[in-house]
Amino acid sequence: MKRNSFVATMTVALAATFSVGFVNITPRVIYGDDNRVDVYQVTRADVREIADSTVALIPTRDIQNQGNGLVKILASSYGSSMNLCSDEPFFDQPSAANCSGSLVGEDLIATAGHCISSSDCSRYAFVFGYKMTDAKTAPETLPEGEVYGCKEIVAREYTSAQDYALVRLDRPVRGHRVLTLAQSPAQPGDAIYVVGHPSGLPTKVADGAQVRAQQGTYFTSNLDTYGGNSGSAVFNARTHEVVGILVRGAQDFTYDRAKQCTVSNRCTETGCRGEDVTNISYIVNALKK
Numbered sequence: 001m002k003r004n005s006f007v008a009t010m011t012v013a014l015a016a017t018f019s020v021g022f023v024n025i026t027p028r029v030i031y032g033d034d035n036r037v038d039v040y041q042v043t044r045a046d047v048r049e050i051a052d053s054t055v056a057l058i059p060t061r062d063i064q065n066q067g068n069g070l071v072k073i074l075a076s077s078y079g080s081s082m083n084l085c086s087d088e089p090f091f092d093q094p095s096a097a098n099c100s101g102s103l104v105g106e107d108l109i110a111t112a113g114h115c116i117s118s119s120d121c122s123r124y125a126f127v128f129g130y131k132m133t134d135a136k137t138a139p140e141t142l143p144e145g146e147v148y149g150c151k152e153i154v155a156r157e158y159t160s161a162q163d164y165a166l167v168r169l170d171r172p173v174r175g176h177r178v179l180t181l182a183q184s185p186a187q188p189g190d191a192i193y194v195v196g197h198p199s200g201l202p203t204k205v206a207d208g209a210q211v212r213a214q215q216g217t218y219f220t221s222n223l224d225t226y227g228g229n230s231g232s233a234v235f236n237a238r239t240h241e242v243v244g245i246l247v248r249g250a251q252d253f254t255y256d257r258a259k260q261c262t263v264s265n266r267c268t269e270t271g272c273r274g275e276d277v278t279n280i281s282y283i284v285n286a287l288k289k
Contacts, residue, residue: 034089034264035224036204038132047205050240051195053176054203055109055148056097056130057116057231063125063147070141073130078201085261093201094138095228100196101126101167102233102242103178107151109167110283111231112247113158116165121150126169128176131203139202148173155286161217163247164278165231166286179233181280181287182241186211186219186234194223194246196232207237212274218247220274222267225249234277242280249275 039051062074075094078084084091099115109126116124128146130139149170156165186192193207206224213220223234225246232246254265 035206035208036089036198037206038135039203039205040132040134042205046240049177050179050235051131051203051205052128053103053179054195054197054233055101055103055126055128056197056200056203057099057101057111057124058096058127058130059098060123060125060149062096063127065144066141069144071144071147072141073127073139075138075140075200078199082199083262085256085259085263088263090201090204093132094140095200097127097130097197097200097228098124099228099230100232100246102195102231103173103176104166104181104242104283105178105287106172107169108154108287109169110233110242110245110280111165111167112245112278113156113163113165114247115231116150116153116167117156117158118153121153121167124150126150126167128173130197145174155282155289157282162278162282163218164245164282164286166283180239180241181284182236182239182243183284185214185279185281186236186243186277188213188219190243191237192221192223192234192243193237194225194229194232194234196225196229196246198224198226198229200228216279218276218278219244221277223249223275223277225275242283244277244280245283247276247278249273 042048064072075096078093078095079091101109101111104110126148151168151170154166190211192209195205209223229246233242234244236243256263
């Protein structure tokens with residue numbers, strides 16, 4: 001993507017471009033510069049609040065109740081588990097999430113259809129607050145109240161055209177706000193950003209992207225996303241409404257034979273196939289039923 005617009009000193013200059021102004025499926029890729037940042041680096045309070053409505057889909061077997069009001073999140077080391085080159089961003093951070101999701105109702109989560117089905121509803125927890133609090137503090141433990149179970153799949157499609165799921169949690173969510181959903185489809189050229197868990201990492205926000213083309217059931221974009229971002233909410237950078245759900249894209253990583261380690265796959269702003277985002281209209285319609 002274009003030069004990172006998260007830097008606070010650039011906020012005014014970027015306002016005219018609608019920058020947000022804050023610092024099992026084919027995986028995804030980096031377009032141009034890597035625009036992913038941790039939530040603690042975000043300078044806008046409203047965008048931090050939006051990010052707080054993101055959930056990590058983590059296998060229940062990887063969550064241990066500590067008996068003191070906290071749960072422990074079992075995670076692998078991102079860098080070592082992926083055989084990444086040591087200069088890859090977020091090398092030392094933990095990776096626990098299989099997919100991402102977002103709060104769209106009092107007890108409802110929107111995610112990708114390929115992330116969950118009725119048969120594995122009980123195998124996943126929906127975890128709020130899986131984020132870095134500073135450069136060195138990883139989310140190894142969280143309050144048990146931030147962990148929710150799957151009660152039922154309200155709606156789901158997983159086809160070549162549509163890929164979405166609406167999940168009812170085991171109880172109403174407290175302390176996180178329901179996101180606003182767009183009532184009209186994203187259009188080519190719209191500035192957008194994404195919030196989720198690339199490669200299972202703690203929450204990341206990536207802006208500086210645009211809608212490339214609207215395909216009717218989904219749109220393509222140049223968002224910086226990876227496997228683990230599946231199910232992430234994609235936002236209009238001007239209105240901060242959810243316009244879609246990230247579902248698929250180009251290959252994540254390539255092997256550097258000289259270094260004998262793995263690096264992020266990189267494309268130009270207009271290169272590669274682009275990242276596909278299911279239009280949020282499917283979730284809007286499911287909520288009406």
